[in-house]
Amino acid sequence: MDTSPKTVLARTAEIAIDWLETLEQRPAGATADVAELRARLGGLLPRDGVDPVTVVEELARAAEPGLVAIPSGRYFGFVIGGGLPAAVAADWLTSVWDQCPALYACGPAATVAEEVAGAWLGQLLGLPPHASFAFVSGCQMAHLTCLAAARHHVLHAVGWDVEERGLNGAPPIRVLVGERRHASVDRGLRWLGVGQASLTVVPADGSARMDVTRLRAALADGDGPAIVCAQAGEINTGAFDDLDAIADVTAEAGAWLHVDGAFGLWAAAAPRFRHLVHGVQRADSWAFDAHKWLNVPYDSGMAYCAHPDSHHAAMSVTADYLIQGGPGQPREPMDWTPAFSRRARGFAVYAALRSLGRQGVADMVERACDHARSFAEGLAAVPGCQVLNDVVINQVLFRFEDDETTDSVLRRVVGGGEVWLSGTTFDGHRAIRLSVSNWQTTDRDIARALDAFREAASHAGAGRGGVLPGE
Template sequence: METHLSSASRPPAAVPAELFARTAQIAADWLRSLDRRPVAASATLGELRSRLGGPLPVGSVDPLTVVEDLARAAEPGLVAMPSGRYFGFVIGGGLPAAVAADWLTSVWDQCPGFYACGPAASVVEEVTGAWLAALLGLPADASFAFVTGCQTAHLTCLAAARHHVLDAVGWNVEELGLGGSPSIRVIVGARRHVSVDRAVRFLGIGRASLRVLPVDGSGRMEVSRLREELAAAGTPTIVCAQAGEVNTGAVDDLDEIADAVAGTGAWLHVDGAYGLWAAASPALRHLVRGVERADSWAFDAHKWLNVPYDSGLAFCAHPDSHRAAMTATADYLVQGGPGQPRDAMDWTPAFSRRARGFAVYAALRSLGQRGVADLVERSCAHARTFADGLAAVPGCEVLNEVVLNQVLFRFDDDRTTDGVLRRVIDSGEAWLSGTTVDGRRAIRLSVTNWQTSDSDIGRALDAFRNAAVEM
């Protein structure tokens, strides 16, 4: 008798080798096109909705057709972020080893929430965390978490800080919540990143808890005012310092801030989204002197380490507080065991998540210590070259001291500044973002991509010279 199998009982299909080979070809063609393609997307919003939209098919579609159609429809709406001429938002490219490892991550499809779901993924995170602590000069016994990015890293670190400062005054926030708890003040600089404020909101501490301190012209916190604030009422306190202001690249005086915090019982957190990577460079390490004295650190790998999105790290000098803020357990979970493997869900807000450690491991191993230092130093050298070239463009004013990879500049007035930027983006030669500083329009450039070359900097400078003449 003939038997008809339901879709649920059909045997698994063969490995779609043709599909994966074609996908790899599409990916390679995209990467090869970066040097000659416009950096900005070319399609409008309406065009993309038309190309990608329409009703969901009733029946199934061949996977190869799906991938080819997707690539063809999306291509005009892709920004060439992996290009060496993309200078926006402190976004790196993807190192070849990291991209390849990220592909394997998708194929392996491991869940490193706890060891039993992905032993290799868990151990890779353990190894990579130790490498990062050594590379960046953080305490060897610091706990850590692989998260989506610096926003979630702040959330993780500040949750540990919240536990720590309230526990010190006898309040168990995990058990009792914040209702009726002692108030927490969070001391920040006026030019902190908005993700710090957002983490404070998410944690229920609230924006009203912020004590905003003045900063100097580059965005560095005024430490004398910090000392005054810390000398005030002895409420539980978190201090958020910054390594790498988003527009200027300026780094707070972390050593002096650590001196001010020492002995007060306050928790010192460092937003090192990209600037903490200066610690990997012997030539730039002095900029973050004293960073190891903090209580927690948040930073990204998808910025200066150039791994694919998304990839952030949270480190904490107080593992007990970190674990208390994050851990979870359930009868059905398989946790711990012989040799005490590391269960990542004890350290992250996530339960199930992507095995981000593979790409970070591959990036670090492919570069080595000297390669990471060279990537950081080369980016900073390109930024200085760009700033020097801009200084010779009529009507252009460089607004910051170029200490890292950020250049902040403007033209004669707001209209000219925005007009020059628009012309450069429309030329396809580079992509940068505008900003507002002290009430005036400006342009910010970030050199973060491993592929950026002298030629890329030259092309971007030529585009600004031409745009300035047109304006």
């Protein structure tokens, strides 16, 4: 049994390279169902150990039919990016180095890489230079981090120490959210003790943006601590709230403004699309993902806060055994994130930013938006297809004559394996949404997607039944 790291990792690299180099020929979606995957991967835990190379080879063979070609340019689902070569390589090193950036003492290089990459990201996206930040697993935990800071800040302003006293007896916090918000905002608030029944939902206008006039009225219809959650990039349409106008309203009301910028905040990195986030730097906190448009491997999210003291108060922790601080005043990541033990995500983000540079990020964002627009223009010529949104960024929302036809077309396209994308419900009707977020997507990939929809539309009504992606 050869258990040497060199042998195991060399064979693993061969398997990984083969996967990446054959993505063009692979189906975009999985080809095995859950029963087959359980049969291939399951069974009793073996009594004796198995040679590591054999384990890796058999795992790859068993898992392959259940793998989705997310790294390919033909994957258009859920606003998921791929993996830039430098970011993937750095992520492999992250696993080999096995650093824990909870504390500087556990991983000095990992914590400094986060410090540098966090500053670079703030510069790239035009966030205030004094803003604090945290590397987290994704936008869900970024919301939790930012909204915990918001909760501390607005309660502290009225004399309540939530970290010491909890929420029992605290002044009620009004949280105002947009009608088209992402579900992760509600989920993060729920974990912080703010249930859905406590939310004030501000209606959206016809373009899925928060109605600023209604927001102003809602804020005026009450007093006390308040948090407003705005959105840069609605998940179906890509629409952007008027962040500058919302910042005016929240400033007048003395409310905290949090921005869900999961993928849309990356518009700030691209000169052609920067106007979409005009005023975003006036917010109090921002949450977004690096595993979307920056194309680093999962999982990688970011939380930024314009009030470092509130951020630190909400997240910091001490214990007798923790080694914190020291010569040079190192940044202690544990004071800014909700996690003790976690992956050293800063290495991959650092590598992605260095490999692209400011111009490379801008080009990647603008290229994806151009592809989305080309796809929408091509759809306009497909019989029975209706594009439902103004394509302002990388999201295309469309449907066919009725719900049944829409679902049938989507099922046929996904079943054909050329591309993968998901269904949704919008304004009470079934629809399909395409997200272009992968650095590898080309004009040919868009052409293949259009061909798949033309062919499926010509057979509309056939093959109905079964489970749709996105459900």
